[in-house]
Amino acid sequence: MQYAISILLSGVSLGGQYALIAIGYTMVYGILRLINFAHGDVFMVAGLMMVYLTASLPLAAAIPLVLVLTVLLGFVIERAAYKPLREAPRMSVMISAIGVSYLLQNLATYITGGLPQMYPEIPGISKTITIAGAPTKVVTVVTPVLVLVLVLALTQLIHHTKVGMAMRAVAKDFETAQLMGIRINAVISVTFVVGSFLAGVGSVLYFTNYQSIVPLSGSLPGLRAFVAAVFGGIGSIPGAVVGAFIIGLSESIIKGSNWSIFSDAFTFALLIIILVVKPTGLFGEKVTDKV
């Protein structure tokens, strides 16, 4: 029983952390139809920045600074690597995304010297508590709450502000939105800013749980979060959150069983099954192809 609760708790917190990354994927895909392969690496870089900034700054200053820098990184990546290719075939943009991911990983290897870095302890959420007999960190409890608050705020932003309306319009039809006088470049930048901000928050929560960061730390959580986004129906924010919790829970259940080596395999098998059975995911809209 105690074991079941601890697995459930870690699954929920993992799901929440994936949700924060998945939202970034799903928003970018909704607007640009691009799998932003570099998103997982932005998440990893956010973790590394935290390690280096807390070495010289107090925590209260470091956390906001990390978030600002992560947002800046997402913005710069979009402007430098994706904007010049707006008219190019989708494949080129995807290749560019893979290139950015490669660059970020190599940069991280260079700066860290390839050694795992220890994530700093954050007082308040690193503390160990006991819930129903299962020991866990405070962050496990904080994560789902924080995710809910952020997602609610995000839905408010999308449904009740001018930027949000513009985002929805661009996601619906890129060219028509442009003709209606929406500055799509600004809208796309806002999307990347929001996505990176959430990835930054996600990295604080995730690495408080799994303290060591290597240059490849971002790629697998990134892929899993992407699977979550597809599972929930890409382009849909509630879908991404639900999908992320399902992926997080199933991962933690499999990791707790004898089949732990297959946890990623299961995630991807789930992806293939959902793509074949219901390609639009749980909450996705149906798209018809035009000839």
Next chain:
Amino acid sequence: MKQTSKKSTWMTLLFVAALLAVVVILENVLDPNKNIMVFTALKKGAVYALVAVSMNLLNGFTGLFSLGQAGFMLLGAYTYAIMTIPAAQRDAVYYIYNGSAINFSLPELFGGGPVGLVLGVIAALILGGCVAAVVAWLIGLPVLRLKSDYLAIATLGFGEIIRAVFQWDKLGPVTNGANALKSFPTFSNFNIQNAGGETVLRLSTFMAFLLAGVCIAVIVLLINSTYGRAFKAIRDDEVAAEAMGINLSRHKRLAFVISSFFAGVGGGMFAMFANQAQAKTFTTAMTYEILLIVVIGGIGSVSGSCIAAFLYVAASEWWLRFLDAETFIGGVKVPLLRNGFRMVVFSVVIMIVVLFFRKGIMGDKELPDRFNRRRKEGAAK
């Protein structure tokens, strides 16, 4: 027209033969122990050229964006290794699992000696390709129905699954779990030795080139056949191709299976190059590397992929090595140079290619086309 194409075929054959001859001469004139980098780059380049061309067949000629290349290479590498480890070495390789479940090796089945070695290695490579092809056929049934980026993610996922399966403990007696398979014949086994054990004729790099060359030639023949034209039609416009009577699912599956076959052969050759086969080598990063080679060479150009493979391997393994070493000029330490800087410079170069030279080295042209055009321009003047 027909005559010029015949002429360019002969030119190409001649060029390839000359290249093979140069490789043999180079290997026997230069001392391999002093020029390790050159021959490493050449061998790895040949392997990567084959894998890049096989990926190009799918991504560039059929327009299916697949990222499962490393997974198929893994299948080929493991099949090759399992089939060729000498029976006497098996207990040492599988010591954790108390011996192997499979206790024969193809080179010995073919009677051992030089003949057995050549036949066994080739049979094992082809078998590796076949295993990859069969798996590709199975995977293709559900996955090939997906469109562009979904296909990419699904095949990427497949690569991860394969890697997990091969590291599974329960399969240990066959795959050696997470440990490396080794002691199987490698390229250096093809160096001919005299009775005294001295190497008389070095053929290891030549073998790599020959195997890769034959496979690439088969792919080129395929591309120039009716099937190849159907692939290109599918790439350019699926709906139009279907309207012209091309069976989409059949041709897509065919392209996927053939590409995976050669990726499997390439995987076996990679194992020969690396002297070991281990599941953790065949990561997504490897697929990305091959994809970047295809992009640098030009999507839809076979010769581009080959040139880019050698450039890429030579640059990353050899020419840019100095960036990783701390260097002092006149007692002053050159800034930035230390371990890892090479890959940073390298990825910046790749980003520049991806962003500003989107066509790559060759675009979708082949090397003979380039020469022909130049000659025609010369004649016009």
